Amino acid sequence: MASSPFAQLYQVISRALSPVPKYPYKLGNDDSVKKTGLLQDVQSMKLEDYKTINDMMNVAMNGEEDDDTLLLERTIAFLARLPSQSQEGQALTDGFVNTLWGSLVHPPNGSLGDVARYRTADGSNNNLSRPLLGAANTSYCRTIPSRVFQGPNFPDPELVFDSIMNRGDGTSSKEHPNKLSSQLFYLAIIITHDVFQTDHRDANKNLTSSYLDLSPLYGRNQEEQAAMRAFKFGLLKPDCFSNKGILRLPPGVGVFLIMFNRFHNYVAGNLALINENNRFPRPDPSHATWEDWVKYDEHLFQTARLITCGLYVNIILKDYVRTILNLNRSGSTWDLDPRSQEKKNALNSNPAPEATGNQVSVEFNLIYRWHSTLSKKDEYFTNKTFRDLLNGIDPAKATTEQMEEALMRFEREVPSNPQDRDFAGLVRGDDNTYSDDELVAILTSSIEDVAGAFGANQVPSCCRALEVLGIIQARNWHVATLNEFRQHFQLKKHETFEDINPDPLVAARLKSLYDSPDAVELYPGLVSEKTKPPMDGSGLCVNYTTSRAILSDAVALVRGDRFYTIDYTPRNLTNWGYNEADFDLTVNQGHVMHKLIFRAFPNHFAYNSIYAHFPFVVPDENKVIHDNLKTAVKYDWAKPTRKIDPVVLKSHKTVCKVLSDNTNFHVPWGEAISYLVSPSPDKVYAKGFCLSGDGPANKESREHVRKCLYAPTKWEDELRHFYKLNAQNLLEKASYRLPGSEYNEVDIIRDVIIPLNTRFVAAFFGLPIKTEETSPHGIYSDYELYMLLTVMFMTVFFDSDPANSFKMHTTAKELALQLEKLVQIEAEVDARAGWVADVAARLGFGGSDKPSDTKDKDGRAWPGLPSYGRHLISRMMEKGKSIEECVAGTVMPISAAGTTIMSGLLSQCLDYFLGDGSEHLPELYRLAKEDTVEADGKLMHYMLEGIRLRGTVVVARYVPPSAAAQEVTDTAPCIADPSDPMGPKPIPNPKVGESKRTYVIQPMQRAIIDLTTASHDESAFPEPETLRLDRPLDNYLPWGFGPHKCLGEGATRAAMMTAFKVLVGTRGLSRAPGPRGHCKSVEFKEWRGQVGRKAVEGGGEEWTGLRVFLSPDQSGYWPVPTTMKVTWLAEEARGKSEEAWVKVGRGTS
Missing domain, CATH: 1.10.630.10 (Cytochrome P450)
Structure with missing residues (x-):
C-alpha cells in the first residue's frame, strides 16, 4: 500500500534523528524490527474501519457473527491497511488466526466409519485419539494425590463402622427428609454398577467402562453382550439383564433394568418398521445370505442401544438430577444439563470441551456407596439375601473373608445365560417373559417405599462387612483425606470435628478415632459428615462434600461422552429415535421417566398416573408438591391396575x-x-x-x-x-x-x-383462520x-x-x-x-356477512x-x-x-x-x-x-x-x-x-x-x-x-x-x-x-x-x-x- 506524503516525510525525519546503530551487522533472518504505534495505525485507517472494530467487539461478546455483513472480508481489509510493523495489527492478526484455529477441534473428536458409529461392548473408542480411555478392564484413575501423612496406625475398620456408620437395631434409622422413593436410589445403583465394578483379583482395575452405556443391561464386554442378544431383528433376550450382582439387590433394581430391556426391544421393532431412508433394509429371504441377516441385526441392535442409552441419560439429567437438586418442587424448567452447546464469547472465553472421554476414579468409587439410603423394606430384603448367601451366618457378624467368599461363590453359581437366572422368585412364561402384573407390583411397591436418609449411623448393620471392605480398599488405594478432597473442589477445610458433624456424639466418636480433622479418612468422613437440609437446590439431602463432588462427576460423565455430545444426533439415532428419547420442557418440566414406564408396561398405568410421571418421590409427598404447584388436578393418584384387554x-x-x-x-x-x-x-x-x-x-x-x-x-x-x-x-x-x-x-x-x-x-x-387471500x-x-x-x-x-x-x-x-x-x-x-x-367487533370479529367470493x-x-x-x-x-x-x-x-x-x-x-x-x-x-x-x-x-x-x-x-x-x-x-x-x-x-x-x-x-x-x-x-x-x-x-x-x-x-x-x-x-x-x-x-x-x-x-x-x-x-x-x-x-x-x-x- 502506497504511503502518504506525510508518512514518507515522517519516516525520513525519524531516520535522520535516530542514533547510529551500535551493532550494524545483523543476522539475515533478524526480525527485531521496531514496531509502529497506535498513531500510525490511526493514520492508515479509513472511516469504515471503526465500524469493523465495533462489529468485531460485538461478535466477541455474543459469540455469533452475521456473515451477511461481510465482517470477515472487512476484517481482512482492515488488517491489510495497517502498517506492516503495527504492534496492534500483529496482535489482531494473531487473534484472527486463533479464532480460525479454534473453529475446529484439534485433533478431531468425531469420525466416520463403523468403528466410530456405535458404542463398543467394552466402551473403547469413545475418545478416538485415546481409544482405551475409559474402556473396561483398564485401571481406575486418581482424582487427587494425598500429600499429608496418613497412618500407619489407622483405627480398626470394624470400629470405624460401629462408631460412626452403623444403623444398629434400626431405632436410629431415619426416613429420607424429602420423601424420595427407593426407585430413585435404584437408578443410583444402576449408575454405580454402570461405571464401577472393581476386579476382586486386581482392585486397581475396573471391569466395566467409565461411561454411562447401560452395561448392567447390555454387558461389560463382547462375551457378555453376546449372551444378552437374541441375534434376531436387533432384539435383546426378553426380560433379563447382564449384571449378575443385580440379582442380590432389591428386586426393584432388576425391574428397572427390565424396563430398559423392553424399551430397547420396542425401539428395535419401530426402527425396522420405519426403516428411515432405507437405513435398515430387511434382507429378502429368497436370496439373502447369513451375512446380510447379521448386518441387519447388528445395525438395528446398535442403533436401538444408542436410543435406549439416550433415554437413560435423559432420565438421569431430567428426572434424577432435577430431583436431587429439589427442582421437582419448583415450577421451573431449569436443569443442570452438561450437553449445552456453549459458544465462545467474552463472558465464556474457554467453553468446556466435550467428547473428551472419561476415566472414573477411585475416589468416586467410594463416594457412590449409598447404603444408608436402604429403606427398612430393602434392609430386610438385604439382610435375608446376605444371610442366605452366608449359609445362615448373621450378616452383621460376618467377617470380610466370609462375605468375600459368599459373593464370589454367588458369582460362580449364577448361570451365564441371563434368561436362565432366577429373579425375585418370578416364573417366566412360555415366551420367556415375566408377568406384567408381578413386575408392576414390584415397581409400584418401590415407588411407594420411602428411602433411608444419608448421615452418620444410618448404614444397615447387614452391610457391615461390605463397608469394612470399602474402608480397607480405600486405604489400599491410598486415597486423600476428607479435607484434601474438599480442598480439591475449593471447599473450606473442616477445622474441627464439629465442622464435620455438629452432633456431639458423632463428633466425639470421630475425635476418638482420629487425632485431627485433617486426619479423617475420605470414606468414613464422607459417610459420617453432616447432611444438607431440604431446600431449594438440595433435594438429595446428602453429605456436604458428596453433594458438591457428584455434580462435577455428572458433568464429566455426560459431557465427556462422545455419544451424548457430538455424536448424539438425529442422524445417528434416526429422527424417530431421537424424538423417542428426547425430553419436552412443557411436559413435567422435562421429566421423561414416564416414557420408560409406559413402554415397559402399557397396560397398567393411566396416561396421567403420578406413579409413572414422578416415580422418584413417594405419591403422598408428590401430592403435597403438586398441591403447592397447583398441578395436582393434572394427575391420576390411583394405584396402577391392569386394564381389560379390548376385543377386535x-x-x-x-360390526353393523x-x-x-x-x-x-x-x-x-x-x-x-x-x-x-x-x-x-x-x-x-x-x-x-x-x-x-x-x-x-x-x-x-x-x-x-x-x-x-x-x-x-x-x-x-x-x-x-x-x-x-x-x-x-x-x-x-x-x-x-x-x-x-x-x-x-x-x-x-x-x-x-x-x-x-x-x-x-x-x-x-x-x-x-388466517389466510392471505380471505382472512x-x-x-x-x-x-x-x-x-x-x-x-x-x-x-x-x-x-x-x-x-x-x-x-x-x-x-x-x-x-x-x-x-x-x-x-x-x-x-x-x-x-x-x-x-x-364491543371491543372484539372493532377488531373484526362477527359483524356483517362476508361476500361469497373474495378475489386475491x-x-x-x-x-x-x-x-x-x-x-x-x-x-x-x-x-x-x-x-x-x-x-x-x-x-x-x-x-x-x-x-x-x-x-x-x-x-x-x-x-x-x-x-x-x-x-x-x-x-x-x-x-x-x-x-x-x-x-x-x-x-x-x-x-x-x-x-x-x-x-x-x-x-x-x-x-x-x-x-x-x-x-x-x-x-x-x-x-x-x-x-x-x-x-x-x-x-x-x-x-x-x-x-x-x-x-x-x-x-x-x-x-x-x-x-x-x-x-x-x-x-x-x-x-x-x-x-x-x-x-x-x-x-x-x-x-x-x-x-x-x-x-x-x-x-x-x-x-x-x-x-x-x-x-x-x-x-x-x-x-x-x-x-x-x-x-x-x-x-x-x-x-x-x-x-x-x-x-x-x-x-x-x-x-x-x-x-x-x-x-x-x-x-x-x-x-x-x-x-x-x-x-x-x-x-x-x-x-x-x-x-x-x-x-x-x-x-x-
Whole structure:
C-alpha cells in the first residue's frame, strides 16, 4: 500500500534523528524490527474501519457473527491497511488466526466409519485419539494425590463402622427428609454398577467402562453382550439383564433394568418398521445370505442401544438430577444439563470441551456407596439375601473373608445365560417373559417405599462387612483425606470435628478415632459428615462434600461422552429415535421417566398416573408438591391396575350389529370430549353432546345438530362451489413447474388437501383462520389450525400411544380452550353480549356477512360459506344455555374431527388411485371433464371404492356397567397378502368359516370396531379386492353405521367428491419419483408390551388393515397421511403430449 506524503516525510525525519546503530551487522533472518504505534495505525485507517472494530467487539461478546455483513472480508481489509510493523495489527492478526484455529477441534473428536458409529461392548473408542480411555478392564484413575501423612496406625475398620456408620437395631434409622422413593436410589445403583465394578483379583482395575452405556443391561464386554442378544431383528433376550450382582439387590433394581430391556426391544421393532431412508433394509429371504441377516441385526441392535442409552441419560439429567437438586418442587424448567452447546464469547472465553472421554476414579468409587439410603423394606430384603448367601451366618457378624467368599461363590453359581437366572422368585412364561402384573407390583411397591436418609449411623448393620471392605480398599488405594478432597473442589477445610458433624456424639466418636480433622479418612468422613437440609437446590439431602463432588462427576460423565455430545444426533439415532428419547420442557418440566414406564408396561398405568410421571418421590409427598404447584388436578393418584384387554370385531355383519345396538354398546368418547372443552372442574361441558354418550340428552343433541347443519336449502351447492374453486386455487398456487419439464409438481396432501379441508372447517364453523387471500387478520394459519384440530381429534379418537398421551392431552386442552374462547367471542359479537363483544367487533370479529367470493391479488376468486360460519353458530345456540355452554358443549366438539377425517380419507383414496388403482386414472380424468350428473355419480362410486380399498377406519364401543356381559360371534373375513404381509392390501380369508369365534365382552370392556376389515368382507362386498361401481352406497362404512353414524356424511361426501373431481381432473396425474411420491405408512399394531400374547383378545396376529402414517420428517406417527408429491402435465403443454397421460398414469405403485 502506497504511503502518504506525510508518512514518507515522517519516516525520513525519524531516520535522520535516530542514533547510529551500535551493532550494524545483523543476522539475515533478524526480525527485531521496531514496531509502529497506535498513531500510525490511526493514520492508515479509513472511516469504515471503526465500524469493523465495533462489529468485531460485538461478535466477541455474543459469540455469533452475521456473515451477511461481510465482517470477515472487512476484517481482512482492515488488517491489510495497517502498517506492516503495527504492534496492534500483529496482535489482531494473531487473534484472527486463533479464532480460525479454534473453529475446529484439534485433533478431531468425531469420525466416520463403523468403528466410530456405535458404542463398543467394552466402551473403547469413545475418545478416538485415546481409544482405551475409559474402556473396561483398564485401571481406575486418581482424582487427587494425598500429600499429608496418613497412618500407619489407622483405627480398626470394624470400629470405624460401629462408631460412626452403623444403623444398629434400626431405632436410629431415619426416613429420607424429602420423601424420595427407593426407585430413585435404584437408578443410583444402576449408575454405580454402570461405571464401577472393581476386579476382586486386581482392585486397581475396573471391569466395566467409565461411561454411562447401560452395561448392567447390555454387558461389560463382547462375551457378555453376546449372551444378552437374541441375534434376531436387533432384539435383546426378553426380560433379563447382564449384571449378575443385580440379582442380590432389591428386586426393584432388576425391574428397572427390565424396563430398559423392553424399551430397547420396542425401539428395535419401530426402527425396522420405519426403516428411515432405507437405513435398515430387511434382507429378502429368497436370496439373502447369513451375512446380510447379521448386518441387519447388528445395525438395528446398535442403533436401538444408542436410543435406549439416550433415554437413560435423559432420565438421569431430567428426572434424577432435577430431583436431587429439589427442582421437582419448583415450577421451573431449569436443569443442570452438561450437553449445552456453549459458544465462545467474552463472558465464556474457554467453553468446556466435550467428547473428551472419561476415566472414573477411585475416589468416586467410594463416594457412590449409598447404603444408608436402604429403606427398612430393602434392609430386610438385604439382610435375608446376605444371610442366605452366608449359609445362615448373621450378616452383621460376618467377617470380610466370609462375605468375600459368599459373593464370589454367588458369582460362580449364577448361570451365564441371563434368561436362565432366577429373579425375585418370578416364573417366566412360555415366551420367556415375566408377568406384567408381578413386575408392576414390584415397581409400584418401590415407588411407594420411602428411602433411608444419608448421615452418620444410618448404614444397615447387614452391610457391615461390605463397608469394612470399602474402608480397607480405600486405604489400599491410598486415597486423600476428607479435607484434601474438599480442598480439591475449593471447599473450606473442616477445622474441627464439629465442622464435620455438629452432633456431639458423632463428633466425639470421630475425635476418638482420629487425632485431627485433617486426619479423617475420605470414606468414613464422607459417610459420617453432616447432611444438607431440604431446600431449594438440595433435594438429595446428602453429605456436604458428596453433594458438591457428584455434580462435577455428572458433568464429566455426560459431557465427556462422545455419544451424548457430538455424536448424539438425529442422524445417528434416526429422527424417530431421537424424538423417542428426547425430553419436552412443557411436559413435567422435562421429566421423561414416564416414557420408560409406559413402554415397559402399557397396560397398567393411566396416561396421567403420578406413579409413572414422578416415580422418584413417594405419591403422598408428590401430592403435597403438586398441591403447592397447583398441578395436582393434572394427575391420576390411583394405584396402577391392569386394564381389560379390548376385543377386535372384524366382520361386516358383526360390526353393523354392534354399531346398531346403543343400548348394550356405548360410545367411549364422552370423558375425553368434556376434558377438552371444560375450562375447570366446576365448569364441565359437553356431557350431553351427541358423541359423548347414549342417553336421551345425547339423542336430542344429535337431532339439534343435524337440523343446524342442513338448515340452508342450498347447502350442497354452497359446499360444492367452495370446494371446487378452493381446490383449483390451492392446486395452482402451491404447484411449481419442474425445470426442463412439461410437468408441474405439488405436495398434494400438505399443500392442497390439508389446507382445503382446514379452510372448509374454519368457514363452516366460524373458526378464526388466517389466510392471505380471505382472512389476513385471522388468528391461526392453515397449518396451525389443522394441527390444533388434529391434536383434539387424536385426544378423543386416536389416543393409542400411552407414552405420549399426557403430552397430547395437556397440549390439546390448552389449545382447545384458546380456540373455544375465540369462537365464544365471535358468538358474543353476534349476540352483542357485553363489553368484550364491543371491543372484539372493532377488531373484526362477527359483524356483517362476508361476500361469497373474495378475489386475491392475482384475480382468483376464493369462495366462502355464507350460510355457515357465524350463522351456523347462531343456529346452534340453544335456549336456556349460555353462549359459553353452547360453544363449549356443541360447536367445539363437532368441529374437531372434520379436518382430520376428511383429509385422511381423501389422501388415502388418492393414494390408491396413484398406486394399485392407477389403471382407472384415464377414466377418472374423462369423467371429471365430462362434468355431468351421471359422470359425477360414477366419480362418487370411484371415490367410495378408493376409500374402501385403501382407507383405514376404526371406532370403539364399550359395554356400560349397567348392562350385562355381551356375547358376540365374529369371523375374520380377510387375511394378510402372503406376498406383502405388512402391506395395506389383504386377500379374502379362504377359511373364513373356521375363523368363527365367540366372545363374552364384560361390562367396561372395549370393543374395537374394525371398519377396515369389514370393508373387505366378501359377504358385503363380493370380489372385495376388485373395484366395482355397482355396490350399494349403504354398505360403505367410512362414516360409521347405526345411531352414531356421522352426521356430516352428506356434507363431507359432497365436499370430498368435488375435491376428488378437481384432483383427478389433472392430465397425467402421477406420483413424483422416489419416496416423496408416497405417503409413508406402517402397519399399526398397538404396543401391548413385551409379553408375547395375542395383541388383543380375539385380535391375534390377523390382518387388521389399520395403519399409522409418518410425520413429514418421520420423527413420529400421525393418524392420517401428511405428505405425498404428485406431478401432472402443465396446461400449456397438454396439446403437445396427448399420450403422456397413459405413460405417466399407468404402472405407478
